[in-house]
Amino acid sequence: MPLITYRDALNQALREEMHKDDRVFLMGEEVGVYNGAYKVSKGLLEEFGEMRVVDTPITELGFAGVGVGAAMVGLRPIVEFMTWNFALLALDQVVNAAAKMLYMSGGQFNMPIVFRGPNGAALQLSAQHSQSWESWLAHIPGLKVVAPGTPYDAKGLLKSAIRDDNPVIVLEGEMLYNIKGEVPDEEYLIPLGKAELKREGDHCSIITSGKMVLVAMQAADQLAKEGIKIDVVDLRTIRPMDVDAITTSVKKTNRAVVLEEGWEICGIGAQIVDYIQRDCFDHLDAPVIRVHQADTPMPYAKALERAAKPDLPKTIAAVKKVMYIEA
Amino acid sequence: MAIKKRADSSAAKGLHTELLHTMLLQRRFEEKVAEAYALGKIGGFCHLYIGQEAVGTGVISMLRDDDYVITTYRDHGQAIARGVTPRSVMAELFGRVDGCSKGKGGSMHIFDRNVNFLGGHGIVGAHVPIATGVAFAIKYRGGNQAIVCFMGEAAVNNGAFHEALNMAGLWKLPVIYVIENNKYGMGTAVERASSIKDMYKRGETYSITSAEVDGQDVLAVRDAMATALERARDDYQPTLLEIRTYRFMGHSMSDAVSGTYRTKAELEEYLKRDPINLLEAKMKTAGEITDAQIAEMEKEIGLVVQDAWDFADASPEPPLEALYEDVLVETTSG
Numbered sequence: 001m002p003l004i005t006y007r008d009a010l011n012q013a014l015r016e017e018m019h020k021d022d023r024v025f026l027m028g029e030e031v032g033v034y035n036g037a038y039k040v041s042k043g044l045l046e047e048f049g050e051m052r053v054v055d056t057p058i059t060e061l062g063f064a065g066v067g068v069g070a071a072m073v074g075l076r077p078i079v080e081f082m083t084w085n086f087a088l089l090a091l092d093q094v095v096n097a098a099a100k101m102l103y104m105s106g107g108q109f110n111m112p113i114v115f116r117g118p119n120g121a122a123l124q125l126s127a128q129h130s131q132s133w134e135s136w137l138a139h140i141p142g143l144k145v146v147a148p149g150t151p152y153d154a155k156g157l158l159k160s161a162i163r164d165d166n167p168v169i170v171l172e173g174e175m176l177y178n179i180k181g182e183v184p185d186e187e188y189l190i191p192l193g194k195a196e197l198k199r200e201g202d203h204c205s206i207i208t209s210g211k212m213v214l215v216a217m218q219a220a221d222q223l224a225k226e227g228i229k230i231d232v233v234d235l236r237t238i239r240p241m242d243v244d245a246i247t248t249s250v251k252k253t254n255r256a257v258v259l260e261e262g263w264e265i266c267g268i269g270a271q272i273v274d275y276i277q278r279d280c281f282d283h284l285d286a287p288v289i290r291v292h293q294a295d296t297p298m299p300y301a302k303a304l305e306r307a308a309k310p311d312l313p314k315t316i317a318a319v320k321k322v323m324y325i326e327a
Numbered sequence: 328m329a330i331k332k333r334a335d336s337s338a339a340k341g342l343h344t345e346l347l348h349t350m351l352l353q354r355r356f357e358e359k360v361a362e363a364y365a366l367g368k369i370g371g372f373c374h375l376y377i378g379q380e381a382v383g384t385g386v387i388s389m390l391r392d393d394d395y396v397i398t399t400y401r402d403h404g405q406a407i408a409r410g411v412t413p414r415s416v417m418a419e420l421f422g423r424v425d426g427c428s429k430g431k432g433g434s435m436h437i438f439d440r441n442v443n444f445l446g447g448h449g450i451v452g453a454h455v456p457i458a459t460g461v462a463f464a465i466k467y468r469g470g471n472q473a474i475v476c477f478m479g480e481a482a483v484n485n486g487a488f489h490e491a492l493n494m495a496g497l498w499k500l501p502v503i504y505v506i507e508n509n510k511y512g513m514g515t516a517v518e519r520a521s522s523i524k525d526m527y528k529r530g531e532t533y534s535i536t537s538a539e540v541d542g543q544d545v546l547a548v549r550d551a552m553a554t555a556l557e558r559a560r561d562d563y564q565p566t567l568l569e570i571r572t573y574r575f576m577g578h579s580m581s582d583a584v585s586g587t588y589r590t591k592a593e594l595e596e597y598l599k600r601d602p603i604n605l606l607e608a609k610m611k612t613a614g615e616i617t618d619a620q621i622a623e624m625e626k627e628i629g630l631v632v633q634d635a636w637d638f639a640d641a642s643p644e645p646p647l648e649a650l651y652e653d654v655l656v657e658t659t660s661g
Contacts, residue, residue: 020661021661023660025467027650029471036363051467052407056494056496057490057493059490059494061486061487061490062456062487062490062491062493062494062653063490063494064456065453065454065455065456065457065459065460065487065491066456066457066460066463066491066494067460068456068461069457069458069459069460069462069464070460070461070463070467071460071466072445072457072460072461073395073445073461073465074464075464076660077460078447092450092453092487093453094455096449096450096453097448097453097457102653102654102655102656103431104431104432104446105428105436105438105440105446106430106431106432106442107429107652107653107656108425108428108438108439108651109438109440110658111445117377140549142654142655144655163370163659163660163661164659164660165659165660167660171395208476233613261574273367286419286509
């Protein structure tokens with residue numbers, strides 16, 4: 001099976017879906033002539049022309065709204081945000097328009113639109129460029145939210161997102177774009193709303209998504225050397241969340257660590273812990289522990305940034321704590 | 328409703344009669360809405376269009392069935408001008424299942440796909456980029472339709488307005504932005520909110536041809552629209568029309584008609600230019616209509632409005648299972 005980058009997997013998904021359906025178009029800052037700020041859209045302008053690969057002014061609220069309008073009358077826009085940090089300016093269109101149009105029109109106007117771009121921290125980009133917005137977005141009824149952690153998942157989930165007749169948020173990762181993984185030549189889709197058990201083990205569950213999947217897999221590898229077997233549940237879709245996958249795993253392992261990139265307060269992990277306490281109360285051998293970003297804006301200095309981020313050592317320590325193993 | 332340009336005198340008579348009918352229907356419908364609101368049959372926010380009828384009527388009367396209309400939360404009058412039935416608008420206001428939005432939207436969210444009425448939108452300025460996106464889709468498909476985007480003058484101080492107009496000017500999109508300048512954004516006079524008084528000048532910044540129009544004269548509104556539509560259909564060019572008007576009621580049902588931010592004297596001055604009276608006077612002078620014919624029209628409209636009320640009143644409330652319906656659709660494209 002070919003080994004390709006997460007970036008190229010996304011590029012393949014865009015290209016295939018644009019070939020398949022001429023209602024699909026891509027718009028955003030630098031997606032055309034520049035080939036994408038992170039080169040995800042490389043070559044697409046040349047292939048599809050400027051009506052379907054649209055460079056926009058730096059005007060997130062405006063072009064998100066243009067996407068909503070185009071979707072309202074039957075096109076299938078893919079709106080790229082250079083990062084989700086900039087998308088805050090566009091949230092009125094995402095939340096007040098895209099997510100609600102179907103409901104407030106009594107089912108008349110659905111929104112086949114994708115909003116995508118990198119989410120979360122890269123390296124030393126400091127406070128305004130390093131944020132994880134999944135809990136903000138997953139809070140909203142009327143949206144679907146996916147966070148692929150591997151090239152295979154990135155391609156399959158983006159293709160499904162483009163074909164979905166609802167607004168779908170795709171959270172990518174700057175630090176993931178160069179990651180390589182196996183992606184088959186033949187076409188495939190990954191259904192939205194389905195988690196994947198990325199690793200099987202019966203000692204402890206790690207429930208995670210997006211960029212943190214990689215950290216969870218590394219933790220599972222390292223802990224395996226100590227004889228600790230981890231169930232890694234990759235949610236893949238954050239909304240709608242695959243609650244069955246979470247509870248099935250926790251009922252098997254009786255212990256859980258919830259690993260997320262964002263902040264603790266009202267984070268995605270809080271929701272996951274709620275599902276666990278509701279359905280697995282009698283199965284738990286220890287309180288669930290969450291691993292997350294420090295409750296501060298992201299600092300610039302290397303050591304401070306490292307201290308702020310959820311990482312491999314913090315994840316391993318959390319697993320050991322939940323298993324009552326002395327560090 | 329699509330009405331052709333003015334031609335000979337009998338055609339003019341027919342056109343004027345139809346325009347008068349639409350404006351009177353809007354007016355009497357909304358008077359009934361105010362009555363229903365007072366009785367508690369309508370809840371939430373409710374913004375009346377009374378006084379501004381010539382704008383919605385004039386603009387929409389120029390459109391083809393395959394054009395699009397999008398507007399703000401002050402949307403009943405335009406919906407009716409576009410052909411959303413008085414029954415389905417009233418049922419929506421009553422929060423009933425036969426409302427155009429199944430009782431889920433209410434006064435601020437009148438939508439009707441059947442007549443390309445893309446909604447009342449409740450966030451000031453936010454629908455301006457959406458309109459621009461519809462225009463983008465028209466051009467993307469190589470069509471020659473247009474979209475009209477109604478907004479109040481207060482929206483033009485909003486970032487979404489400027490971002491949208493920049494793209495429409497840059498990409499040459501077939502959108503007609505209609506600023507209904509009724510002088511007040513809620514209770515704030517335009518002079519207290521905008522650095523310039525002439526809203527149409529905002530278009531120049533974005534290479535968009537703009538014009539100022541008398542919004543109490545329905546025929547003047549139609550003339551301005553004729554030019555704008557040609558530009559949209561033939562050349563994919565946007566237009567900005569500042570249509571000057573006045574609302575005769577408060578901002579919403581909780582707002583006094585005058586006294587706080589505008590004087591009674593000012594209101595009375597504008598009432599002299601009631602758009603319905605102006606058209607009636609013009610038609611009478613031209614011998615196009617008699618008092619008896621107007622009375623007949625009023626009677627017929629009275630029945631339509633009462634029928635809308637009766638229909639809405641008899642329509643059931645949405646069943647509780649509707650709460651979870653239409654959050655998402657189950658479909659995909661393939």
